[in-house]
Amino acid sequence: MFRRLPIGYLASNATSLIGVVLVNTGFILWLMLLPSWWHDEMNHPYAGILANLILPVLFFGGLAMIPIGIWYHNRKMHLAGVKGPIPPRGGDLRKLLIFVGLTTVVNLVIGSQFLYSAVNYMDSDAFCGKTCHTVMQPEYTAYSNSPHARVACVECHIGPGAPWFVKAKISGTRQLFAVAFHTYPRPIPSPVEALRPARDTCERCHWPQQFGGQKVFVHTEFAVDEQNTAATTVASVKIGGRSWSGTVGIHGAHVNATGHMDYVATDRRQTIPQVTYTAPDGKVTVYNSTDAPAKPEDLAKGEHRLMDCMDCHNRPTHIFQLPERALDLAMTQGSISAKLPFIKKQALEALKREYADRDTAHREIAASLENFYKTNYQQTYAQDLSLIQNAVASVQGIYERNVFPEMKITWGTYPNNLGHTDTPGCFRCHDGNHTSAGGLTISNDCATCHDLLAVSEKNPKILTDLGMAPPPSGSAGGGSSK
Ligand code: HEC
Ligand code: HEC
Ligand code: HEC
Ligand code: HEC
Ligand code: HEC
Known part of the structure; x- marks a missing residue:
């Protein structure tokens, strides 16, 4: 009876039978996952790899195994001099053709969806930024805190058009091996070799004219004295x-x-x-x-x-800070209070110390700052504990956004060319x-490049003239920064 069904002709050998099982499993999983794809929720880095890359391979692999199995089986029979199965005829042939026709339509639908989601997935920030967690963590972290956090990696790294898409996939395959065999460079070298010219990426959103x-x-810069003089x-x-x-x-x-x-x-x-x-x-x-x-x-x-x-x-999006700059910014924004005596000096020392890994850094930054106030400023420690705790969290955050021992990235690993005070840049x-x-x-x-309206002044008159908030001083927060 089974042999009279179309599937019987298609799966009359072990290879084809496994193929049929794979295709059916793939089909059922596909049906189950369809709602997630529909709502674009299939971007978790690992579930995404299973659903968008491995599942299609199983499905199409299974599909390919069916004819390969039939061909191989027939050849073996032929070589052994055994007469192969009688090809279907009449009603059976019609049944077989209808079956193959219908399943081909279904396969085309599934196949195009697979192709679409695989391409989409490989262009997603989750795939680029989170799959190889350790490798991309520095760039992904900096990116997530930047003005371009909502711009997809591929908008700058690949851009539109087929040739760059293919180029990216070829170099991506090479990178996959580098990650699998741990041969990738630490840190990832910059400048990026053969990054696409800006006219095809940046200039599609920004219009220089x-x-x-x-x-x-x-x-605002804070000194490393007791008052954190601004x-x-x-x-x-x-x-x-x-x-x-x-x-x-x-x-x-x-x-x-x-x-x-x-x-x-x-x-x-x-x-x-x-x-x-x-x-x-x-x-x-x-x-x-x-x-x-x-x-x-x-x-x-x-x-x-x-x-x-x-x-x-x-560094339009992978913006790594220097410790002095990062602290100045946090103190200007008030997440580190300039009221805490010597906070700039203490925080700077804590940030610049070398730690074995990020967990150790997290613990020791907290311990060193808390100990400093507990030992030297008991009154501040008693009254302003919440300010100290906020400062600790902020300093830990600065470290974690900028230093990645596993990738050998530390302060200043990636110089920023916009300016000239920290790196040669314009100069x-x-x-x-x-x-x-x-x-x-x-x-x-x-x-040539800027009018310096005030240079390292305590309370620049120009800010009052422009109606801008005064810079924070040792006893007040607020103010603005670049
Ligand atoms: C706004 C454009 C933009 C976006 C969005 C972007 N990048 Fe970059 N990326 C750059 C530029 C520019 C460079 C460095 C160019 C140079 O100096 O060669 C770079 C460099 C890199 C480097 C090399 C190491 C380094 O820091 O220089 C990696 C790795 C990287 N990007 C990964 C990513 C990942 C992953 C994403 C998405 C999570 C992403 N990029 C999103 C523009 C972008
Ligand atoms: C897909 C569109 C897009 C692409 C591609 C893009 N940008 Fe942007 N860029 C933006 C948007 C949107 C903003 C504004 C973000 C904001 O103000 O929050 C921005 C902001 C900026 C800023 C101002 C940042 C700041 O500090 O306020 C600079 C500089 C910049 N982009 C440079 C670049 C460069 C260089 C590239 C190419 C490597 C690039 N952009 C690629 C959309 C894009
Ligand atoms: C010679 C160096 C240089 C080049 C080349 C350059 N820029 Fe800039 N750009 C600057 C400087 C300096 C600033 C102002 C400083 C800042 O924003 O921190 C700036 C500011 C910007 C801003 C922010 C403008 C604003 O009003 O906040 C954007 C966006 C920008 N550039 C995009 C681009 C794009 C896109 C290109 C390429 C077509 C480009 N820049 C080429 C130096 C440059
Ligand atoms: C080729 C252009 C150029 C020249 C020449 C130049 N600067 Fe600058 N300067 C910049 C840029 C760009 C920045 C950064 C702007 C930004 O961060 O948005 C900057 C930033 C600065 C800053 C601020 C640093 C900070 O963030 O606290 C100072 C101070 C400064 N320049 C002083 C000078 C002095 C003094 C000279 C003359 C010896 C000079 N610059 C010449 C382009 C230039
Ligand atoms: C690769 C070399 C190079 C870099 C890097 C560079 N410039 Fe220039 N820049 C030049 C040259 C060359 C000229 C002169 C063009 C000419 O002869 O008129 C120039 C001209 C200028 C001018 C116009 C000067 C004038 O007299 O009109 C400004 C403003 C300027 N640059 C600012 C900057 C700033 C700001 C940066 C950094 C963010 C920067 N440049 C980085 C090469 C550079």
């Missing part, structure tokens, strides 16, 4: 863009639509011995470093690059020592 005007930043710098950065007088300012000079800037870098783009600027009118100026001139063979060997957004904004070129044959120098004049 539309940047305009200036951006005021206010930065000093505030206010500057107006000339972001620029297109104006009635052409392209101006920072964006106008480097990323305008008609001119372009090319450079040669050595040392992971941190040393730039030569810059070639092609102005919108076609005039070319070559600037060479005069204090550290490169030999022609080093220039030939160096990385040749067309400057784009990423050369300044190399890789604007150091006053990059000069052309015609005697032009890439400007180092402070007013």
